Amino acid sequence: MMRKFILFIFVFSFQFFPVHGQDTLATVTAEKGDGIYSLLRKHGVNPYEYYREFIDINLVNLRDSVHLYEGRIYAIPKVLMDTIPVVDSIQRQAKEVKEVEAKTYDIFGEKHKTVLSKSERLKGAIYYLVSGHGGPDPGAMAVYAGKSISEDEYAYDITLRLAKELLAHGASVYIIIRDENDGIREERILEMDRDEVAYPDKVIPLNQRDRLQQRVDIVNGLYKQNKGAYQRLIVTHVDSRSVGQNIDVFFYHHEKSQNGKRLAESIHKTFEAKYKQYQPNRTYSGTFEDRTSLFLVKKTHPAMTFIEIGNIRNEKDQRRILDPDNRQALAKWISEGVILDYEER
Structure with a gap:
């Protein structure tokens, strides 16, 4: 809605x-x-x-x-423009009135459903966002503070945050794996469920290959429907490796897709810059590379990047994944890389 x-x-x-x-x-x-x-x-x-x-x-x-x-x-930074209602504003003087366009999307949840327009930098661009697993398949699993956590919930939360960022800059966005009940969540431990569906409201199959093929068919069908437009696909996963393996964010693309390579490289370049700015004492080891063996990378038609956010079983990576502020930062950095790719095309 x-x-x-x-x-x-x-x-x-x-x-x-x-x-x-x-x-x-x-x-x-x-x-x-x-x-x-x-x-x-x-x-x-x-x-x-x-x-x-x-x-x-x-x-x-x-x-x-x-x-x-x-x-x-x-x-706290000195705020030059305050767009939040405040009770003590009686001593402030209004200088001007602006009209700001906004739209609401119920899929983001009650607290996050309003999307304020930030720019039209992505006007004309179409993005298909696929979060990993979902429905009968929770993906990678781990235990945190005595509770089970799953890949699909965190990949979905980051995907929703990314969708909101892209919409705010004028893009058209299709959220392929959807959970109408969850929305963007601020908790560290995201409760698991199995009620996700595939766009627009298809039941997600139990068989793994069928699940992947369903996503391929949906994306390729929309790609054909929007033929002639600028279209990109972004797939978000959370990895599962040995407990002691701390990894950075990785980006994969099809070996024969120059547009996919440029998209992955643009986001990777943005992450490198962010690490230098905010964590100057830490080297960023994430890479972008071709990984055509991945089913969605191999079979989908739009230029795309496949993102691995971190290792859900590693304590350090869990901080990145479970902290809602970190999930927001990840989505923001990805969106900035997406904008860079679009504007330099």
Whole structure:
């Protein structure tokens, strides 16, 4: 279900209390369970707009350049435009009124269903997003804090977040594996279920080859339907390796697809840049390479990339996968690589 409406946003100006002639920043203490995205949201700051600035001003006080320490004090970026309703805005003066286009998509869940337009940088582009496994097949399994966790739930959550980012930049998006009940979730442990369906509402087969062929048929059918348009496929999985093996994000493409290779390379290049910026003391070891042996890589028609997010059984990788802020960052970085690929085509 999709509805279109207009939001009227008031742009306010406000001042901070000066200290020795300089503006000072508000500070907050990180509580247990806080991440950068949740901390900014909690204090009325748009995390997507101010994530990078928050890291810049708090870099020396962050673990691995991206994680908060419980009990430490962090500075909140000075907000020049506040689009969040606040009760103390009575002292602020409205400078202008903007019309912002927004649409709602129920598949993202009640809290996340509104998609505000950020740009039209992906206008004309069509993306097919396939999250790994689903339905009768949970994919890779592990145990965290005494509870079972599964690949399909985390791949799906990241895929939904990616879909929302792409939509915000004007793309058309088909979410191929769907769960109308889940939406984007903020929990670390995502409850497992088996009610996912394949676009638009097909039962996912029990047989593995049949499941993969169903996805191929759906994607190729839509590709034919949208013939002549710019079309790309992004498949998201979570790997399962030995417990002690910590891996980075990997990208695969068809060996004969130059467009697929460029898409994988663009996202990989974005991840390399992000690691250099946010984790300068850690080398990024993820690669992009051809992997035509993978069924979806071999059989689907659109240029595509197949993404492995991490090892669900490894403790360090679990931090990347289970932390909702990290899942959002992954989706954001992938989307930036997708935009780079589209604009450099």
